[in-house]
Amino acid sequence: MMPNSSWKKLEDKIRDLASVMWNRTAAPERISGVNFDAVLKISSEEIVLIEVTEERNLAKIREDIAKIRAIKINYAVDGVFAKAFIVMRDEPTPGMMELARDSKVNISSVERFSQSVFDFDAYANLRLTRVFGSAINPATGKPDEHDYIPVRYMDDTGRRQYSAGDIAEKLTRGEKIILLGDYGTGKSRCTKETFSLLVNKVKMGGKFVFSINLRDHWGATTAIEIIAGHLKRMGLSGSIDRAMQLLVAGHVVLILDGFDEVGSQIFGINQSRRNSIRKAALQGVRELIEQCAAGVLITGRPHYFNGNKEMYECIGISPKNNYEPCLQCATEFDVSQAETYLKNVGFEATVPQWLPRKPLIFLVLAEIKKSEAEKILSSQSGEISFWGQFIDAVCEREAKIHTSIDPSSVREVLAHLARRTRWGDRELGRLTPKDVNQAYEDATGAAPDDSGQLMLSRLCTLGRIEPESPDRQFVDPYIIQFLFAENIVNDISARNTDVLSERWRQALKSTGVDFLSQWIDLYSLVSDAISIIKRETGPTNSQVVAELVSALSLIEMEGVDFSDVEIKDAEIAVLALGGGELKNVSFKNCYIGRVAFEACKINDESGFSIEDCEIDLITGLSAHGGLPKWVVGGRVGLLQNVSNAARIKSSNLPAAQKLLLSVIQKIFFQRGGGREEGSLYKGGFGQQFDRKVIDNILSLLVSDGVVERSKDGGRSIYNPRREYTSRMRAIKDQLSLSKDPLWQKVLTFDGRKSQ
Template identity: 25%
Template sequence: MTGSEFEKAVRSLARAIWDAEPGAGAPTYVDGLERDCIIETADVTYYIECTTQRTLEKLKSDSGKMISFKTREERRNRLVKLIFVTLEEPTADQVQYGKERSIAVLSLAELGKRLLDAGQYLNLRVNHPFGSATDPKTDSNQTWTLNYEPVAIRPNNSTIDSLSVKNVAQELTNKRIICLLGDFGMGKSLTLKEVFGDLRTSYFKGNIEYCPVLLNLREHWGQDDAYEALERHARRVGMSSPQQLIRAFNAGRLILMLDGFDEIASVAWEAGSSIRLRELRKAAVALVRAFVVESRNKCGIIIAGRAHYFDSHDELRESMGLRRDDLFLSLGEFSEPEAQRFLERIGYSAPLPAWLPRRPLLLAKLAADGTLNLLLANTDVEPARAWDLLINAVCDRESRIHRSHLDPQAIRRILELLASTARTKPDGFGPLTEDEVAEAFREIVHAYPDDKTRPLLQRLPGLSARNAQTGDRSFIDDQILDALRAGHVIEHVISPYANNLKAHLWKHGLGPLGASLAGTRLSHDIQPTQFIIAAREAAIRWNAPTLAADVLLTFPHAHPALDELNCDGLKINAADVDTLDFSDTPIPTNWELTEATVGTLVLGDSQPQGVKVTGCLIQQVIGCSTEYDLPPWVEGCYITNFDTQQQTNASIVADPSIPGPLRVLLTILRKLYLQKGSGRQERALSRGLDPSLRTFVSNVLEIVDRHRLAFPVRLSGITVWQPLAGRRSRVSAILTSGTSSTDSAVREVMTIQ
């Protein structure tokens, strides 16, 4: 720190400590002598001199003019406090010399403590929860038996591969505004905890002058004032003087860390009102926006949350007051090497199954409770079937461990009921209160939990502590959650006239994994007409449009050999649909979806017969790049994102500059990875290709399998290709680079004649 920077920091602190007006304490001349900083309050005048030197001579030189100023002011009946501030810790002789002359000799850090007792805050803060970050083994946010490093932090739109925790901490020290994005279970809260820990250590070592302050935004529902939030946070952690945080913030002495912008308020969509939805989301993050505005050019700030809370990156920036040149970071799944290194650190060295997501929280939890030992490594299994077997194995294990007299099927049914209850929650994962967990137990077992069963309910597999103080739980991973959600869809298809699922309250649709699992379980005994009956009963009798859509989208997985499903004019209004896929058979025909929320709409190579999608809010469309390319059966919809990340399949196929075999590889990889789903039938991978390109498909698929970019499984006599967990970053690089890719699979494909 230069001398001028040091003096500026001292004046800023002095103004904040004594609530002076902006600009007060500027250098001035009194009696012909320059004075570094004079702050006048109603009762006291504070006179400060500053030095970066560690010599007694400087204090001796300045003490004379300081004492003469004090004598002059006391003749005017003004009380004067003399303060001599050093950049580093003052020497013993400086302190003694000042004490003899009533001059307080302080370091910059000691002066800062008059504004904020940072040591008190930092020691109190480590005993307060860090968002959803809990030890995977104990569910505790206080004691950590499993310390693991966060997943790689990847900058958006940057040539830099990844940043470390220290890199992020340094950016915050440089007053950077950062937005950290990641899906559930990617380790956002843990990453902030690690960054906080790094900054805390640096502060105590004297390497930085800024105190990190980390707020859990879920504790600030309904607040939109940054100063009120800081005061509430200070009271929550137990600070004796909560106002200190506000004064330190005004002085630019903090680094702000805000965890969970997607948890600060619940936002429910009103059918047909996408503009209103954006307004509600913007209002919900008013507190975040206030912090960003107040922090810019004053202190570093990092805000973390789920990217999919907003419909687009533009909406995210506008709602939270961010700029394009702010730093946007993402947490994704582990790459294969990252996953292996992570697991080796916690004692698991066997290769992971191909279908298992490489998410930090999921892997940590499975490793901590021994579930990874139940998995068959090196076995390529259809994901839905694998999850079904895994859930059964885990429930069997829990039944034996807890000796609760609950059979494994009862434990699974409790989890399935809780998964459906989570569908009524704003984020779909929870929180699930202790009363809701106990009620699920009572509904399945027909008795209230006793002393033998309560330990099991506290440690139900797939759930983790969300709030240690209230006992709320939350599902740890969307794959587990989706697989469990399939249970009640299966139940409804089998018995559509006896619905007691409260499905009219569901706000979240079944995902591709859940649809695949439900379809697989229903494939042998349920006829196609039963699905139409079940969907119609859900939509009309039970007023449960999301369940109706679930049933409809489950059918293709139950009868994959059919070419189409005739829905006989079924109308579904205001459903929540995760993925609406028209790229694979059997294709639903003769039905209408209106005023629904749709996560992803996948357009096929041909138009589905008698289908209408009208007035819907669609987050992403795969298969066309602009609204002008939409088919006529998609009408009056608000669409946030089109297929513009890479070329669409149609444009790749039509591009003569790309060699034929490579065009086939790119279209296959897009179908498997860019479209969220549980796999693609092999015959669908040829659809949309002209005859000259179809001749390359079998050779390209052999290379895809050999290079572990996907793997085939047989389902009901049909070959289905599955994407591999941990390969998305590699596939994304191939799709982005195209002909310039140096990937070994691309090089081999280019040799096909």
């Protein structure tokens, strides 16, 4: 037996569905001594009677049918046609169906009655065969059929975690949720898993659910356009009107994948104009969410909007009406999840500490020959070396399959495709067959033959954008950022000044700038990079100049004189002002992701200026009023206060807690990956070095699973578990107010007060 509250909800649902089906109000009513759960008066000559019953008992059904038959006869005498329904929780038996048929009474389960309103089974079966967002097999463009790896999704604080089942439950309660995550972190797999879970709930009397890829509805300005377009793609165009009725009545849960894929991200214009463009692009999505009276899950990248306020306004979800509207995808699998994935696809290799554990990376690894993938996974090199090996393995693989092309030519094809991606308006590219063929010809000097065409169609660093389109894109931003940086290094080495005349629309992100900076430093290309920067005054391609200056700013060196270079309208991921003095260079009307003032070498005599730029984040200054006079106009999104470090240093915290904060800072918040053990055996925040205490702290962090320890040539490397970053930040912020167990445990290591 269902609980009374659940049964009442089911009765309410049947009344609501009946109201939609007959476009009349359905209400309970007692007629001739019989209580009906829903009565709809269609006209003076027609009435609909609905009885909802929980019992699956033939004698009870026979009794109900007898009462209904008598009432039908009474109505018939008065010239009124009464159409009667008995709706059961479960499927009726053949005997029940025969009794009902003989008495002209319709009998069905809740599921079948729902289907008579909207054929959800047909929709669900069709939808499960289609692609969910970017959850696709990169080789075929078909849906990703690998087993779902259960992961957790975090709230804004990082303290509360949710499973896909928890999200499904929240949606059934009518909550509206925004799931944020970078490309390849599993947003689309979450939508697929959540949809599958909700499909099963529909069979138990739950709401219907539509899962919509928003990129399929670019330019849609109304809710009806999106619903109609979606159902037409499913081959269900005859159900559009009924679907809209159910949506408005609160019987459809919406899963919307990719709010960032219905409009371009645009730079080089003012902030208010960009905001208005994004809001206009999401007009149809916003109307759809506002019209939906049930739960909504919508996904997208976290930095598409200029902050949460704009996101809420553009999407149409208000945090005031929802307890936790925002959830975050973990950026990576944890070790256990990664190992489970490898095991599921037949790999025996363990997961190395340095491997980026993004779900999409594992999907690409699964497409590489097993022995080659296991060779990559057994390497103990760092991230930049991994990507080189990874792409080399892909090129070797393709050359072995297609003997008409050698590995270096495959690498050249990728380089040319990356260059073409630079010119386009999509971060991962939208490469037409013509683009791909031309890249092959540019790399080899000849048009692709049949073997070359086959290689191009299967290149596993490229993936289909959707099954219906021949266009392709790079499957992961790490890969494209690596190739972007590699192209610049090749241009510097070859002194290719033609690059200054190109027009780039895609910029290096922080990852790409790190790659570029490491290569310039490793191969001693600083002077070559400066030569390219100074080559032309006002080059067409300000972007390459900006990226070279950005990369140079990360290298510890003497001051660099750029000879009055002016950089305009560029997108710059990071500008570090503590590596060396950057002289005689100005930035105007640029977008800068982060300006780092730590150990700043710039002074008023440096000839350095940032004018009318939009800066997302400034670190190393204490307040907006502390901006130097050479930062003029523009907008600063967030200024990260450095007074936290100062107050740690000057506080009366115990020595062990200060050393814990120092270790946390180095492992979790300094640039780069893991930290070698030797770099951690130092003091910090004014506290002197104490090896015993630091050993205890490191052991505690490892045993609690906050940090992972690996070996590299006999040296211990400590790597952060990124899912605990927000927890570590909270310890830093709260200090003596922190109740975190780690904070309390370190007090037992050393009773001395800070010095």
